Amino acid sequence: NAGVTQTPKFRVLKTGQSMTLLCAQDMNHEYMYWYRQDPGMGLRLIHYSVGEGTTAKGEVPDGYNVSRLKKQNFLLGLESAAPSQTSVYFCASSTGLAEGSDTQYFGPGTRLTVL
Amino acid sequence: KNEVEQSPQNLTAQEGEFITINCSYSVGISALHWLQQHPGGGIVSLFMLSSGKKKHGRLIATINIQEKHSSLHITASHPRDSAVYICAVASNYQLIWGAGTKLIIKP
Numbered sequence: 001n002a003g004v005t006q007t008p009k010f011r012v013l014k015t016g017q018s019m020t021l022l023c024a025q026d027m028n029h030e031y032m033y034w035y036r037q038d039p040g041m042g043l044r045l046i047h048y049s050v051g052e053g054t055t056a057k058g059e060v061p062d063g064y065n066v067s068r069l070k071k072q073n074f075l076l077g078l079e080s081a082a083p084s085q086t087s088v089y090f091c092a093s094s095t096g097l098a099e100g101s102d103t104q105y106f107g108p109g110t111r112l113t114v115l
Numbered sequence: 116k117n118e119v120e121q122s123p124q125n126l127t128a129q130e131g132e133f134i135t136i137n138c139s140y141s142v143g144i145s146a147l148h149w150l151q152q153h154p155g156g157g158i159v160s161l162f163m164l165s166s167g168k169k170k171h172g173r174l175i176a177t178i179n180i181q182e183k184h185s186s187l188h189i190t191a192s193h194p195r196d197s198a199v200y201i202c203a204v205a206s207n208y209q210l211i212w213g214a215g216t217k218l219i220i221k222p
Contacts, residue, residue, distance in 0.1 A: 103160045
């Protein structure tokens with residue numbers, strides 16, 4: 001099993017450009033999450049999904065959109081990138097059986113720089 | 116004030132030393148997680164606990180629900196233990212994350 005994979009691993013954007021980050025998991029997990037990690041701060045939840053076709057806002061959703069058309073994929077979109085979105089983005093998944101109490105499995109991260 | 120506080124923020128120790136990383140929280144929780152983030156960036160779950168103590172190899176995690184405090188201990192530390200250790204608490208179906216403790220073990 002590949003676990004949780006993310007593409008791309010690195011990306012540099014100019015302000016105003018758009019892009020989509022792809023997260024895929026092969027563990028048949030119901031829950032999927034997108035986080036951003038900035039220096040000196042804990043992980044912050046951007047959006048999450050509790051099942052195929054459903055999404056919800058996390059702590060810092062502004063400037064991002066998500067879609068979960070297939071159970072195994074969770075896409076994070078930036079419609080008009082801003083320098084404040086320079087960060088490392090992590091995707092994670094979990095069974096969802098214990099809602100917050102179950103183990104989350106993380107992807108390797110995507111390092112995004114917005115110039 | 117952050118709901119999850121870790122201490123210390125940074126810790127440098129010599130190989131073989133006993134390491135303790137602390138996590139205090141201010142909310143009611145259903146579980147507490149300890150995770151490890153390697154220098155390459157990958158994040159791996161180490162423990163999930165809601166009471167008592169868990170041990171895996173040289174790692175030991177304890178939690179005191181009454182005092183709202185958890186500790187992660189590493190015995191016989193090794194340079195390969197160098198990483199950021201992250202505490203997260205499950206509260207109201209969400210995870211609240213600490214900022215992490217950066218541990219460096221020198222040979």
